[in-house]
Amino acid sequence: SQKIEQNSEALNIQEGKTATLTCNYTNYSPAYLQWYRQDPGRGPVFLLLIRENEKEKRKERLKVTFDTTLKQSLFHITASQPADSATYLCALERSNTGKLIFGQGTTLQVKP
């Protein structure tokens, strides 16, 4: 069956360190993979998109990698800050569908 898995346990790190979140999937062939941030009581907010033919994408302190062989995406936040504390969701999009399939999210807590 098709499955998207993110670390279900919360990730706790110290301010200034790099946070690395994992998104693994099985039985999908996504054309795109997106990462979103969700704060309590709010809707998800788009962060980054990476295409199947791209290995890496960066935006400021954020970096996403996409390995279609391993069926895995890694999401990195460098020089993390307490304001980065939130739940991060990965989402797959197959071509020609426009439909996003979300993982369950990983909660990141950055401690000062």
Place this chain on the structure above:
Amino acid sequence: DTAVSQTPKYLVTQMGNDKSIKCEQNLGHDTMYWYKQDSKKFLKIMFSYNNKELIINETVPNRFSPKSPDKAHLNLHINSLELGDSAVYFCASSSSDQGTEAFFGQGTRLTVV
């Protein structure tokens, strides 16, 4: 300026009632969605409309009926509400171009008692 706005933010109602949630986007997008986020935080697509036409209809009870009067609006009507319908419902919009980001509303927390 709110890009995707949905009302109400909170909705508490009794079992068996019928309720509606409204959504509007001012981004000029041609595709709108309804997602349901359950207590375990899984976000699952329910419906998608493109230019007022239904294009995605996941396995959702037919008590749920979306309606899109125009490209900027997508409402969700729920008949005969059940306890299991309690969740947060998110409206979203995007361009129909592939590989584009979705913009989400702030969510409607529905509690059925």
